[in-house]
Amino acid sequence: MREKINQEIGVITVFSARLKAAAPYLLHWHNNDYQVGEIGYHHTIKRGETLHHIFEVTDKDSSMCFRLRLDTSNLHWTLEAISDGLAT
Amino acid sequence: MTDLQLNDAKPLIMHIDLNSCFAIIEQQANPLIRYKPVAVAAYDTPGGMVLAASYEAKRLGIKLGVNVRQARELCPEVIVMIPDPAKYRDAHRRFREVLLNYTSEITPKSIDEFVIDFAGSPSLRAGRTLTDVGYEIKEKIKQSLGEYVTVNVGIGPNRFLAKVAAGLNKPDGLNVITAKNLRKTFAKLDLTDLPGINVRYEARLNIHGIYSPLQFLDSDGDHLKKRVFKSKVGMDWYYRLRGWEVDDVNWGRKSYGHQYALSHKTTDRQYLSQLLMKLCEKTGRRLRGSGHTARGIHLWLTFANHQYFSRGKNTHSQMYATQDIYFQAQRLLNQAIMPDNVTNMSVTIYKLESCDPEQMGLFDGTRIDKKALAQAADKVNDRYGEFTVVPAIMASMDDLILDRIAFGNVKDLY
Numbered sequence: 001m002r003e004k005i006n007q008e009i010g011v012i013t014v015f016s017a018r019l020k021a022a023a024p025y026l027l028h029w030h031n032n033d034y035q036v037g038e039i040g041y042h043h044t045i046k047r048g049e050t051l052h053h054i055f056e057v058t059d060k061d062s063s064m065c066f067r068l069r070l071d072t073s074n075l076h077w078t079l080e081a082i083s084d085g086l087a088t
Numbered sequence: 089m090t091d092l093q094l095n096d097a098k099p100l101i102m103h104i105d106l107n108s109c110f111a112i113i114e115q116q117a118n119p120l121i122r123y124k125p126v127a128v129a130a131y132d133t134p135g136g137m138v139l140a141a142s143y144e145a146k147r148l149g150i151k152l153g154v155n156v157r158q159a160r161e162l163c164p165e166v167i168v169m170i171p172d173p174a175k176y177r178d179a180h181r182r183f184r185e186v187l188l189n190y191t192s193e194i195t196p197k198s199i200d201e202f203v204i205d206f207a208g209s210p211s212l213r214a215g216r217t218l219t220d221v222g223y224e225i226k227e228k229i230k231q232s233l234g235e236y237v238t239v240n241v242g243i244g245p246n247r248f249l250a251k252v253a254a255g256l257n258k259p260d261g262l263n264v265i266t267a268k269n270l271r272k273t274f275a276k277l278d279l280t281d282l283p284g285i286n287v288r289y290e291a292r293l294n295i296h297g298i299y300s301p302l303q304f305l306d307s308d309g310d311h312l313k314k315r316v317f318k319s320k321v322g323m324d325w326y327y328r329l330r331g332w333e334v335d336d337v338n339w340g341r342k343s344y345g346h347q348y349a350l351s352h353k354t355t356d357r358q359y360l361s362q363l364l365m366k367l368c369e370k371t372g373r374r375l376r377g378s379g380h381t382a383r384g385i386h387l388w389l390t391f392a393n394h395q396y397f398s399r400g401k402n403t404h405s406q407m408y409a410t411q412d413i414y415f416q417a418q419r420l421l422n423q424a425i426m427p428d429n430v431t432n433m434s435v436t437i438y439k440l441e442s443c444d445p446e447q448m449g450l451f452d453g454t455r456i457d458k459k460a461l462a463q464a465a466d467k468v469n470d471r472y473g474e475f476t477v478v479p480a481i482m483a484s485m486d487d488l489i490l491d492r493i494a495f496g497n498v499k500d501l502y
Contacts, residue, residue: 002169041117041234043178048473054175056117065118085120087165 002083007051011068011077024055034059034066052054054080092309095245096267100212102204102222103242103250106183107259109200110140113179116234125150125166127159130353132168134160140172143259144374167214182232189228192222194483207338216474218243218390222262245331251283267331274301292316305329343380345386345436346370353392353429357421360430363415364421367394369475375437376466381406384439385413387420390432397424402439409462413437 014021023042026035037060045052053070060069065083070076106112110128115121120312127144129136134157141150141159145166150159159166187194193205203460206212210222222241225408229239242254243264252273253263279290282301296316298304304325312322345365354360364387375382385407386400399420407413417435465477 032346038119040119041113043175043176045174048476049471058119067119083118083120085118085124085167087167 001057001086002081004081005079007077007079007082008076009068011070013070024057024077027066027068027079029066034064036060039064040065092326092330092332094267094270097331099243099245099264099266100206100218101247101250101332101333102218102225103197103238103244103247103254104187104202104204105223105254106179106200107238107240108140108142108146109179110176111142111145113233114172114235115142115174116173119236121167122236124215125163127154127156127166128171128348129156129159130170130171131185132156132170133351136170137349139203171178179233179237179339182261186228186232188226190225203250219262225312225343226260228261228372231470233235246333247335248283248328249331252277253282253285257280270331271302271305274305277301279304287343295306301329307341316354324331334494341380343436343438344371344374344378344382344440345434347388347434349431349432350430353431355426355429360421360433361418363433364417364435364473365410367405367433368414368417369410371435371437372408372413372462373466373469373474375440376408376462378440379443380412380440382440383407384437385416385420386436386438387417387424388432388434388436389421389424389426391426391428393428393432395427397426399423400436405438406441408443408459408466463467 007029009027010030011024012026013022015069023039024036026033028034032063037058040058042053042055045054050071050073052072055068055070056065057068058065063084065085066085067081067083069078069080071078090494098392110127110456114128115124115126123144124142125148126142127138127145127150128140129295131137134155136156138150138152138154138156138159140152140294143156145151145159148163148166150166152160154162155170159168176199180196183200183202184194184196187202190211191204191206191209193207193209195203195205197203204465206221207220208355212218222243227408228238230237235480238260240254240258242250242252242256242258243262244250244253245266249265249270252288253265254261256273279293279298279299279301282304293299293304293316296307296311298307298316306315309323309326312326313320314322316322317325328333348363348367350363352359382403383406384400384402386398389397391397401420403416405412407416412434420461431445468477469475
């Protein structure tokens with residue numbers, strides 16, 4: 001089941017100088033903390049001149065997949081959708 | 089011509105395609121749907137057409153052309169998703185960047201396929217074969233796009249045989265076709281396994297006693313040219329099957345077009361005009377972005393009863409602004425008689441010329457103003473997002489036409 005959420009959430013992000021990469025580490029949603037397990041895909045999109053980063057990640061338990069968007073104009077994170085990996 | 093030899097040169101052409109591109113990228117992005125039947129469909133409603141299916145879904149008969157209702161009948165657990173074009177375009181760019189590490193002679197054939205010519209490439213240093221390079225590319229693609237992503241690699245002496253090789257042993261295969269194993273490879277294939285041979289060509293070949301790729305290969309060149317295909321196409325096939333190159337021509341951009349499969353099928357002309365305007369705006373943006381004008385336009389409508397309307401015309405004046413294109417397209421739409429609800433609409437503009445909008449038609453007193461307006465609107469849309477500024481007819485449209493990936497040509501990605 002895949003569900004659109006489109007809600008701003010709190011995210012802790014980590015930047016590694018060694019890997020030269022930044023990625024979400026933990027997200028807080030519905031009073032729960034979800035530590036990021038695997039980053040499935042990361043890409044960018046442009047809306048007008050604003051760059052957005054899209055991360056599709058699972059939690060450590062691999063029970064949920066989260067689609068996150070970082071708006072670089074204000075550094076706000078939005079949880080766009082969630083998926084439990086089952087058919088709709 | 090009866091006795092042209094097989095091309096026994098070292099095979100230096102590589103054809104690579106991403107297995108089940110849209111579906112595998114979605115499975116890479118969401119680990120929870122890996123190893124499961126996944127179908128990416130134009131719409132996730134029962135009538136939505138499947139565009140790509142994962143290998144797990146393909147094994148159950150879910151493939152391009154099946155609709156969502158049929159897919160769910162074949163497999164109730166199938167995970168149906170709508171496309172995410174921005175992600176697939178990103179995957180395509182990463183794919184291309186991997187290949188550019190080996191040679192600059194790469195040609196994108198579609199969003200998920202490339203042809204690479206390794207002739208003269210320093211990638212083939214002493215002791216290193218193209219097969220070695222192929223395996224290395226597979227690994228580099230996994231590193232760049234994700235460990236779940238697989239590609240098929242085909243190597244051959246020409247583009248055609250490289251593509252045939254890429255079609256063997258899917259998914260995640262690597263195959264080489266040379267003069268030595270060509271006949272053995274063809275013996276295992278059907279005619280429609282050959283790229284470019286669809287059921288209609290197969291029927292034509294059958295009429296002339298050709299029922300297999302080996303029989304096709306053994307056919308006389310003059311017979312193919314004069315009797316079977318009645319044109320030089322026959323001779324092209326004669327050379328192509330033997331591994332000689334006839335497909336490395338770059339035809340250049342000849343048209344721009346957009347097509348839309350309507351989610352809401354209708355005969356409402358006002359609604360159709362709004363959709364038409366949006367198609368013309370998308371087409372116009374690409375036309376102006378490429379620095380061209382156009383002097384030909386074609387409109388195609390498909391109806392629910394499987395009939396169609398197809399009409400094109402050459403225009404006296406150059407089309408540049410969206411309004412120019414829409415004016416001509418609307419005139420064509422006005423000529424359409426609608427026997428049933430419209431299911432598909434497409435607009436194509438052609439007869440492209442490099443942009444010289446200072447040259448005005450005799451009665452086009454506003455040509456320069458229209459050009460300036462079109463360019464100003466494009467700049468606003470570049471800055472603030474597509475369709476920020478729209479023609480008035482589109483004001484109430486919201487997102488009536490969704491972003492989609494075209495099958496084939498991806499030149500506009502670069």
